[in-house]
Amino acid sequence: MNFTRAAERLFLAQPSLSQQIRELESQLKFPIFERGGGGVRLTDAGRLVVAYAVTALRERDEIVSMARAIHLGEVPLLRLGFSSFVTTSLLQTFRESYEEMFPGCEIQLSSGNPILTLQRLSQRTLDCALLPMPIDEKLYKVHQIAQSPLVVCMAANDPLAAQVQVDIHEIAPRLKVFRDPELHPAAHSRLVELFNEVGISLSVANSGRTPSDIQWMVKANCGLALIDQLLPLDAGLVTRPIAGVNWTADTAFVHQSRADHIALPFIERFFQERWQKFHGKKHPSGSVRPEQLKLLG
Numbered sequence: 001m002n003f004t005r006a007a008e009r010l011f012l013a014q015p016s017l018s019q020q021i022r023e024l025e026s027q028l029k030f031p032i033f034e035r036g037g038g039g040v041r042l043t044d045a046g047r048l049v050v051a052y053a054v055t056a057l058r059e060r061d062e063i064v065s066m067a068r069a070i071h072l073g074e075v076p077l078l079r080l081g082f083s084s085f086v087t088t089s090l091l092q093t094f095r096e097s098y099e100e101m102f103p104g105c106e107i108q109l110s111s112g113n114p115i116l117t118l119q120r121l122s123q124r125t126l127d128c129a130l131l132p133m134p135i136d137e138k139l140y141k142v143h144q145i146a147q148s149p150l151v152v153c154m155a156a157n158d159p160l161a162a163q164v165q166v167d168i169h170e171i172a173p174r175l176k177v178f179r180d181p182e183l184h185p186a187a188h189s190r191l192v193e194l195f196n197e198v199g200i201s202l203s204v205a206n207s208g209r210t211p212s213d214i215q216w217m218v219k220a221n222c223g224l225a226l227i228d229q230l231l232p233l234d235a236g237l238v239t240r241p242i243a244g245v246n247w248t249a250d251t252a253f254v255h256q257s258r259a260d261h262i263a264l265p266f267i268e269r270f271f272q273e274r275w276q277k278f279h280g281k282k283h284p285s286g287s288v289r290p291e292q293l294k295l296l297g
Contacts, residue, residue, distance in 0.1 A: 152242060
């Protein structure tokens with residue numbers, strides 16, 4: 001808030017800096033600063049310009065650093081953890097998009113239950129992860145990246161398969177196969193809440209640690225199960241939506257609050273843009289640009 005001190009930091013003459021700011025204000029057609037006897041202060045419009053400038057300069061630095069690392073072949077291995085309950089299509093999208101953005105940069109994949117994966121993030125033996133929500137946002141940076149309906153999984157020859165959708169109260173006594181509560185206690189607690197909201201007490205008779213375990217139990221007549229609609233189904237199984245409820249499987253991109261890997265800001269922007277498109281938000285049209293620059297949109 002002092003042109004003289006700012007000019008010294010920029011190794012410019014103060015009149016030159018003042019002239020540049022006046023020219024910028026002339027182009028913008030509104031003042032950025034109010035000048036007075038006590039110095040200068042930002043106008044309301046100027047605060048917005050400065051906030052944008054700070055973001056733009058930070059993103060410029062990130063782009064230059066990433067481009068330099070790609071040029072020098074110095075992009076470190078990205079260590080990505082994931083849960084077996086994350087759909088393979090989402091994992092494949094991540095891999096393909098990362099390879100398109102950063103050709104020749106490697107990804108190391110590591111499957112594990114959410115608790116173990118979060119521990120490895122805390123220990124910094126993983127850089128980031130794709131995990132079912134909820135995740136504690138006080139401990140990690142959490143960006144929701146996918147959402148799909150929870151549906152009822154049953155044998156194809158089950159009488160319920162003849163229905164277009166099923167009633168949660170009618171099938172509740174047969175819902176006996178669930179993800180192991182110890183794999184993701186927060187997610188299980190949320191599921192219990194959802195059942196309580198419709199007046200049903202959830203009881204776990206059988207639990208699986210992978211989608212394959214759960215589907216095998218359904219085929220073995222151990223009960224019905226709730227699964228992500230996008231998960232691949234074993235032969236002999238079908239799914240049906242639940243009438244009157246909007247229960248979803250939510251997936252997040254997670255990393256430590258302090259981003260160590262040089263690619264993380266770009267991945268975050270990619271998923272933010274993807275999530276916005278998923279929700280049908282409109283984006284301004286523009287010319288075709290490299291994927292790295294699209295992430296700044």
